[in-house]
Each structure stands twice: as structure tokens, then as C-alpha cells.
Amino acid sequence: MSFHSWQYGVLLVVTLIAYWCLARHRTARLWVMVAASMFYYGSFAPWFLWLLLITIAVDYCVARAMERTEDHRRRKLLVTVSLVSNLGLLAYFKYTGWLSGLVDPVLAESGSPTRLAQLAWHSIVPAGISFYTFDTLSYTIDVYRKKIPAVRSPLELGVFVSFFPHLIAGPIIRAADFLPQLDLRPWLRRAEFHEGLWRFGLGLAKKTLLADQIGQLLVDPVYTQPQNYHPLLHAAAIYGFAFQIYCDFSGYSDMAIGSAKLFGLTFKENFDSPYRSRSCSEFWRRWHISLSSWVRDYLFISLGGSRGSEWKVARNLMITMVILGLWHGASNLWLVYGTLQGAALVLERWLTRRQEAATGKKVEKRGLLGWFITFHFIVVTTVFIRATSFAQVEGLFTHAGPSRDIPGIAWAALIVAAITHFWPDRWFAALRERVMALPTPVMGAGLGLLVGTLFVVMQGQTGFIYFQF
Amino acid sequence: MGTDASTEGSGSPVAPALARIGMLLGGLLLGLLLFDRGLAWIDSWRDLSEGEQLMPDVELAWTNRPGFKSARASINSIGLRGDELPAVPAPDEIRILGTGPSTTFGAGDGGPLDDQTWAAALERAIAKLPATTGPVRVLNGGVNGYSVVQAARRALLLLPKVKPDLVVVFVYPGSQALMDVSATRSSVVVDGELVPADIVHDTPPLLLPLAVATHKTLLSSSALYKRWRLQATDNGRRPPEIDRFVFSRAPHRLVIDGYLERTWTELAALAQGCREAGVALRAVLVPEWFMDADGPWRDYLVENAALGAPPPGTPRTEPIEALAEKLSSMGIQSWSMVEALNLIGTDHARYTGDGRHWTPAGHEVIAMAMLQQLNRETLLDALRQRRASHPRTP
Numbered sequence: 001m002s003f004h005s006w007q008y009g010v011l012l013v014v015t016l017i018a019y020w021c022l023a024r025h026r027t028a029r030l031w032v033m034v035a036a037s038m039f040y041y042g043s044f045a046p047w048f049l050w051l052l053l054i055t056i057a058v059d060y061c062v063a064r065a066m067e068r069t070e071d072h073r074r075r076k077l078l079v080t081v082s083l084v085s086n087l088g089l090l091a092y093f094k095y096t097g098w099l100s101g102l103v104d105p106v107l108a109e110s111g112s113p114t115r116l117a118q119l120a121w122h123s124i125v126p127a128g129i130s131f132y133t134f135d136t137l138s139y140t141i142d143v144y145r146k147k148i149p150a151v152r153s154p155l156e157l158g159v160f161v162s163f164f165p166h167l168i169a170g171p172i173i174r175a176a177d178f179l180p181q182l183d184l185r186p187w188l189r190r191a192e193f194h195e196g197l198w199r200f201g202l203g204l205a206k207k208t209l210l211a212d213q214i215g216q217l218l219v220d221p222v223y224t225q226p227q228n229y230h231p232l233l234h235a236a237a238i239y240g241f242a243f244q245i246y247c248d249f250s251g252y253s254d255m256a257i258g259s260a261k262l263f264g265l266t267f268k269e270n271f272d273s274p275y276r277s278r279s280c281s282e283f284w285r286r287w288h289i290s291l292s293s294w295v296r297d298y299l300f301i302s303l304g305g306s307r308g309s310e311w312k313v314a315r316n317l318m319i320t321m322v323i324l325g326l327w328h329g330a331s332n333l334w335l336v337y338g339t340l341q342g343a344a345l346v347l348e349r350w351l352t353r354r355q356e357a358a359t360g361k362k363v364e365k366r367g368l369l370g371w372f373i374t375f376h377f378i379v380v381t382t383v384f385i386r387a388t389s390f391a392q393v394e395g396l397f398t399h400a401g402p403s404r405d406i407p408g409i410a411w412a413a414l415i416v417a418a419i420t421h422f423w424p425d426r427w428f429a430a431l432r433e434r435v436m437a438l439p440t441p442v443m444g445a446g447l448g449l450l451v452g453t454l455f456v457v458m459q460g461q462t463g464f465i466y467f468q469f
Numbered sequence: 470m471g472t473d474a475s476t477e478g479s480g481s482p483v484a485p486a487l488a489r490i491g492m493l494l495g496g497l498l499l500g501l502l503l504f505d506r507g508l509a510w511i512d513s514w515r516d517l518s519e520g521e522q523l524m525p526d527v528e529l530a531w532t533n534r535p536g537f538k539s540a541r542a543s544i545n546s547i548g549l550r551g552d553e554l555p556a557v558p559a560p561d562e563i564r565i566l567g568t569g570p571s572t573t574f575g576a577g578d579g580g581p582l583d584d585q586t587w588a589a590a591l592e593r594a595i596a597k598l599p600a601t602t603g604p605v606r607v608l609n610g611g612v613n614g615y616s617v618v619q620a621a622r623r624a625l626l627l628l629p630k631v632k633p634d635l636v637v638v639f640v641y642p643g644s645q646a647l648m649d650v651s652a653t654r655s656s657v658v659v660d661g662e663l664v665p666a667d668i669v670h671d672t673p674p675l676l677l678p679l680a681v682a683t684h685k686t687l688l689s690s691s692a693l694y695k696r697w698r699l700q701a702t703d704n705g706r707r708p709p710e711i712d713r714f715v716f717s718r719a720p721h722r723l724v725i726d727g728y729l730e731r732t733w734t735e736l737a738a739l740a741q742g743c744r745e746a747g748v749a750l751r752a753v754l755v756p757e758w759f760m761d762a763d764g765p766w767r768d769y770l771v772e773n774a775a776l777g778a779p780p781p782g783t784p785r786t787e788p789i790e791a792l793a794e795k796l797s798s799m800g801i802q803s804w805s806m807v808e809a810l811n812l813i814g815t816d817h818a819r820y821t822g823d824g825r826h827w828t829p830a831g832h833e834v835i836a837m838a839m840l841q842q843l844n845r846e847t848l849l850d851a852l853r854q855r856r857a858s859h860p861r862t863p
Contacts, residue, residue, distance in 0.1 A: 013494065020486035097774065125775065188486035197493065225824045227817070388772045391764075440489055441496035448500020455693060456508070 001043045003255045016262055023186050030155050037162040044127045051126050058085045059136045060157045063143040063150035082140035090133045094125050098330035128168035134294050136161050139175040148176045165259035169252050171270040171290035186264035194436045196261030197443050203254030208454045210417045211247035214240045217410035227399040234396055241386045242379040243417040275421055278370035280344040295324050318342040337384040509692035529619050533612050541582055547630050550609040551583045560860035561603035563852050566610055566631050568620040569639025573611030577826025585829035590836035617732050618649035621739040628746050634852040635749040642716040642788035643757040648728035714777035718791045740801050752796050752803040754789045758825040761814030809838035
């Protein structure tokens with residue numbers, strides 16, 4: 001059930017009505033949220049629910065047990081149980097296939113009858129497992145670090161982990177941000193309601209009017225049949241995918257944030273015009289913010305962060321970015337992507353240190369050249385995200401044909417995506433203010449017109465790219 | 470069940486929230502209605518598929534538009550590619566009717582003209598055979614985007630119109646062909662009226678009269694609904710985790726069986742129809758475009774292991790062999806196009822325009838492979854003998 005399906009619309013409306021009818025009763029409204037979330041998640045595959053419930057049960061027990069003891073060794077043991085169970089499930093479902101591809105040939109060569117592939121029980125990666133694993137890990141780690149108390153009821157943890165707007169593709173939320181909101185008595189203020197509708201509509205438009213048009217009409221044909229298309233279209237498809245994935249994922253995040261707002265709940269922002277970044281480190285502060293801040297707080301800093309020698313920092317950066325790459329997908333392409341991002345951060349840090357040493361001044365902000373290099377590095381490395389094999393990457397750069405036949409609507413979508421990404425914030429803020437000031441029925445009518453347009457424009461529904469992670 | 474102590478103002482949050490949701494839903498409905506009326510106005514002066522090759526069809530979801538003409542293709546009055554059938558055919562004329570998807574029709578970049586498709590090439594090749602006596606007409610009944618379900622049903626529907634001696638259905642082992650998601654509205658008669666089968670199947674019997682009435686009302690009053698029902702393709706409804714399915718001997722998921730069952734049922738109905746009409750039937754088994762060489766096939770298996778593809782290591786010829794076995798168990802003989810596709814895989818630039826659809830040279834290869842099968846079975850002689858005892862009448 002995708003966010004841009006009518007089924008999701010019905011689920012959202014029914015859940016909202018039930019939630020607000022029971023708004024005065026905390027436990028009842030939490031049950032509504034959990035029931036809707038379980039229904040939503042079960043619609044992908046009912047057996048996914050078992051994994052989710054196991055995760056919630058283990059982390060609830062672990063956190064409660066940690067809170068009952070001051071014994072540091074015991075607390076450490078408990079948090080290790082959480083890490084092993086969560087990362088174990090993630091590794092098993094997501095990485096067994098990939099690892100077996102790497103390890104099994106070696107085992108076969110050595111004459112061993114054992115194969116890693118024999119361990120794979122199911123070839124489908126449970127939807128959203130990468131996201132909710134990180135949600136719940138942040139909870140147990142924060143309880144271990146005594147940043148937050150353990151929740152009293154498994155219901156609260158259930159809502160935190162499974163709340164359907166963020167369950168499948170984020171944003172990755174933190175218990176410290178989300179759980180206190182459950183204790184506040186909800187009140188659907190006009191401003192929040194309109195903000196929710198605006199964000200939902202904005203996300204829907206980004207996904208279906210921009211991302212899908214660019215993807216289906218430009219990126220997909222060129223990536224699958226590069227030998228038929230002119231080299232200029234290869235370049236357009238590479239830029240196109242960068243904007244497609246941005247509009248797809250930030251559109252999803254907008255819809256998630258908007259959906260949560262309709263319940264009176266706030267998720268943190270997940271994107272901040274990332275292609276405006278003037279350095280790679282800035283890019284990772286603006287792109288998928290909930291993930292990059294997660295790996296910074298729980299991985300990079302745990303490894304030692306920016307403390308220690310330059311070599312140690314470089315090592316920490318590389319490990320963090322390689323893991324960040326592999327978090328997205330279990331493939332050698334993602335491994336390369338993560339490695340390239342890590343190398344870029346290391347190089348950037350080294351150049352910055354050199355520049356600072358030479359000038360004696362701290363480098364605050366880079367200029368247009370910094371933007372140009374960063375933008376093109378990020379765009380070119382997305383080839384490893386979109387391609388399905390190294391042969392396809394190679395084909396994109398080495399094979400070409402005469403065809404320039406790409407529908408005008410794809411160009412229009414790409415131009416709109418690029419212009420709106422770079423236009424001044426104040427223009428966007430002014431548009432938002434105007435829309436938000438409209439009466440609620442007019443906003444509803446606008447959403448109705450948008451839904452109708454999407455119906456006519458859509459070329460067959462395509463899933464969100466980040467659903468596969 | 471506890472009630473929170475803190476309050477926003479002094480009232481209940483329920484009424485204002487529900488009022489807002491109500492206003493939103495009212496506005497949403499109004500917006501959709503406005504859009505629907507606008508669309509109806511546009512549709513009233515613009516035939517949705519005017520000048521286009523395909524048109525909606527209640528039995529087949531969509532079909533070729535009779536009388537369509539473009540720079541590359543023309544469609545005759547009964548929806549076949551190419552010229553009209555003669556009003557008075559020769560009594561001994563043999564007719565071979567082929568149905569299938571866009572490859573059968575001859576679509577794609579640099580696709581063939583009417584006289585360059587497999588059908589025209591086969592007709593010419595047969596005419597050159599030394600032993601040829603009576604005329605042989607090969608009819609191209611391909612329709613872009615068709616699944617095997619649609620191709621088989623189209624052949625069945627064309628039997629009385631075309632009166633073929635041999636029907637060839639192009640069958641591919643991939644998901645698009647074998648797993649029909651076209652919302653092919655195999656209409657069901659309910660109270661004397663044709664109703665789309667999906668509505669009949671998805672509605673509890675008690676609610677069926679209401680569903681049928683709603684369907685009829687919406688169909689006559691809503692432009693959005695009409696477009697939805699007439700939607701030609703329905704790519705999004707095939708579950709993504711099985712979208713890369715290719716038929717093989719490997720066990721597959723239950724959900725795939727549901728799709729396949731429909732394909733086998735439709736092919737069995739065609740076989741039955743052909744038997745009753747005394748028409749020979751052959752399934753032309755064509756490997757998918759990624760099966761014409763070892764490299765792409767290997768990549769496909771590895772990349773799509775989680776999306777319903779056969780397990781890595783599956784031999785490239787297995788899907789066609791498995792299909793042949795399955796069809797044979799249903800009493801349908803088949804012709805393998807593996808050799809032909811192997812040849813096509815050696816030179817894509819020459820044989821395929823866009824990687825998937827054949828160029829005129831590719832169609833020639835397929836026609837030659839079919840001719841080889843006809844000769845191997847001495848099928849033409851058998852067809853001539855049968856036709857001699859049942860001369861064709863106008």
C-alpha cells in the first residue's frame with residue numbers, strides 16, 4: 001500500500017476519524033494508531049508483522065530491564081542483546097543473499113559442501129526493516145545512555161516503532177523526539193491541519209508529477225537500453241535520476257510528515273535542498289537528514305568521531321559511509337557508492353585542513369566552485385544507485401545510439417524539478433503561506449483536483465524508490 | 470482508560486477535528502467532481518483514442534482499431550494488420566492466423582512495415598516453396614501489450630470471422646505475457662447484461678446488484694471512472710515482488726499460480742475451440758529479449774532473484790522447455806523459437822530495433838524458423854488435404 005494509492009487515502013481518513021473521535025483517551029488513541037499501523041504493514045505481507053512484533057517485544061523487555069539496574073556490565077549486556085537481535089534480523093533478511101554471492105563461490109572452490117545460501121529462508125527483504133531497525137536501536141541505545149527513560153507500556157513502544165507514516169521509508173525518528181508527543185493531549189489546530197495537507201499534497205505532486213515522469217519517460221528507457229540513445233540523453237538521464245530520486249524520496253518524506261501532522265504529531269525534516277550543498281559534508285547534512293544524523297550519533301561518534309589522529313578520523317569516516325551505503329542495499333554497487341562518498345569526505349577534510357593551515361583561517365563556506373564540484377560528484381555517483389549491475393554502469397558510459405526520442409513531458413518535469421530546487425526559499429515560503437491561508441474546503445478541493453490530475457497523468461503506478469531499502 | 474489532564478482551551482478536541490476532516494472531505498469531493506466534469510467536457514469533443522492504434526474492447530480490454538493507418542502500419546476492418554481479406558476467397562486458400570503481443574504485431578523503433586512482419590515474410594517464403602499448390606495467406610493478429618490470456622481469447626474470437634486452418638499463438642515465458650494484469654474484462658452476463666468479471670469476482674453475491682448498478686451509473690456519469698475502466702494497460706497491479714517472474718521448472722509462489730491458472734484456462738479454451746472447429750493450433754514459444762544470450766540471462770537471474778525470477782543457475786533454455794512440457798500436457802503442440810532468438814542475440818543492432826522488438830530482419834528470422842517447423846511436421850500438406858475436403862466459401 002503506497003502513499004499515493006487510494007487504499008492509503010482510505011486508511012488515512014478512517015484512522016484519522018477514529019483517532020480524533022478517541023482523542024481524549026490516550027490509551028484508546030494509541031491503540032487506534034497501532035491497529036492502523038499493523039493493518040498497513042500487514043498489507044505488504046502478513047508475516048512481516050511477526051518480525052515487527054518480535055523487535056518491539058525484545059526492545060521493550062531490554063529497555064525495561066536496563067532501567068531496573070544500575071549495574072554497568074548488565075546494562076551493557078542488555079544493550080548488546082538489543083543490538084544483536086535487531087542487527088541480526090536485519091543482516092539475515094537483507095544481507096544473506098548478497099553475502100552468499102560473495103562467500104559461496106569461495107566455499108565451493110574449497111570443496112566445502114556448506115553454502116550460505118542454504119541459510120536464506122526467504123528471498124524477500126521485509127519492507128521497512130532497515131528503517132524500523134534504526135528507529136528501535138536509537139531507543140535502546142538512548143535508554144542505555146540514560147538519555148531517555150524506558151517506556152512504561154509496550155503499546156507506546158509499538159506506536160513509536162510502527163506508526164505507519166514513517167514505518168516503511170522513514171523519516172527515522174528518535175524516541176526522545178516522538179514519545180513525549182504521545183503524552184500531550186492532541187488538538188487539531190487549523191495551522192497544523194493545513195500544514196499537514198500542504199505537505200501531503202506537495203509530496204504527492206513531487207512523486208507523481210515529477211519523479212515518476214522523469215523516471216518512466218527518461219531515466220528508465222536510457223538506463224535499460226543505453227545503446228539506443230544519444231550520449232546527450234545519457235547525461236540527461238544521469239542528471240534526471242538525481243532529481244528523480246530527490247523528488248521521489250523527499251516527496252515520500254513530505255507525505256509522511258504531512259500524514260503525521262494530521263494526527264497532531266511532528267516528524268523532523270528529512271531534506272533541506274541537498275543539491276545546493278557546497279561540500280559533500282554539507283550534502284550529507286541536507287540529504288536524508290534523519291539517517292545521516294543517526295549514523296553520525298550512533299556510529300561515527302561511537303567509533304571515535306572527529307577525535308584522534310587524521311588517520312583515525314579518516315578511518316571512521318570511511319567505515320561510517322560504507323555502512324551507510326550498505327544500509328541502503330546489499331549489493332556491490334552500494335558498496336562502491338558508500339566507498340566513494342567516504343573517500344570524498346576524507347579528501348574534503350584533508351583539503352580543508354590544508355587550506356586552513358595555509359590561510360590561518362577557518363573555512364566557513366565554500367564558493368560556487370565548491371557547489372559545482374559537489375553537485376556533479378553527487379549526480380555522477382547516483383549512477384551506482386540507479387544501475388542494476390556494473391555492466392549497466394559501463395554501458396551507460398560506453399554505449400550510445402542515435403535516438404533522441406524522449407517525450408516533452410519528461411523534459412518539462414526535469415526542468416521544473418531543477419528550477420524549484422534552486423529557487424529562493426522566500427518564493428517557496430510565500431507560496432506556502434498563500435496556500436495555508438486558504439479555507440479548509442478550498443484546500444480539500446485543491447487536493448481533489450490534484451488527485452484527479454494524477455489519475456490522468458500517471459502511467460501506471462510505480463513504487464517509491466526508498467521502499468526497497 | 471485515562472483522560473489527559475492538560476487541555477487545549479476548555480472544550481473537547483473531537484468536534485473541531487471532525488469538523489475539519491469533514492470540511493476537507495467535502496472539499497476533496499468537490500474538487501474531484503469539478504475535475505470529473507472538466508474531463509467529461511474534454512472527452513466530449515475529443516475521442517480519447519482518435520487516431521491511435523488501439524481502442525477499448527469489452528472482451529479483450531483493448532484491441533486494434535479497425536481502419537487505423539499510420540506511416541508504418543495499417544489495420545484492416547477486422548483488426549488484423551495489413552490488407553483486407555478478399556470478399557471471395559479461393560476455395561483452396563489456406564489461412565494461418567497468428568496472435569500475440571507487440572512483437573507479433575511488429576512494433577518498436579524501426580519496426581517493420583506491413584509487408585515486413587513475420588506474417589508477410591512467412592507468406593512469401595511459403596509461396597516460394599516448390600511444392601506449393603493453392604494460395605496460403607498468413608494473417609497478423611498481434612496487438613500491442615497483449616498477454617497470452619488476451620492473445621488466446623482474441624484467436625478464439627477471430628475463429629468464426631477468419632476461418633483459419635492453423636492458429637499460432639505467440640507465448641512468452643515472462644511475467645508480462647503469462648501473468649495477465651490487463652483487467653481483461655472478460656465480461657460476465659448478470660441479469661442479461663455484460664458486467665466486467667473483476668466486479669463480479671470481487672463483490673459478495675448479496676451486494677452484486679448494488680455493485681452492478683453503481684458501475685453502470687458511474688460509467689454513464691463519471692469521466693474519471695470511464696477512463697479507469699477503459700484504461701488500456703494496468704502495469705501497476707502486478708505485485709512488484711513477482712514482476713520479474715519467468716516460467717521454469719523451479720517451484721514458484723502461490724500467488725503466481727493464480728495468474729498462471731488463468732493463462733492455462735484461456736489456452737485450454739482456445740485449444741477446445743480449435744478442436745471443435747477442426748483448426749490446427751500451435752504455440753510459438755519465444756524466449757524473452759533477455760534470454761537471447763547467456764550474459765543477459767545470467768544478469769537477469771542474479772538481479773531479479775527476489776522479484777520472482779528463477780534461481781540463478783537456471784539454464785537459459787529451461788523456460789521454453791518447461792513451457793513446452795506444460796502445453797504438451799494440455800494437448801497443445803508448440804514450436805520453440807530458441808534457435809531463432811540465439812541468432813537474434815548475436816547481432817542486436819541488425820535484428821532488434823529497441824532491444825526488444827524485432828527489425829524486418831528479425832521478423833524474417835522468426836518467419837524462417839516457423840517455416841522450418843511447418844516443413845518438419847509437413848503440416849501444410851495436412852492442412853491442404855483438410856481444406857480440399859472442406860472448400861472455403863465466401
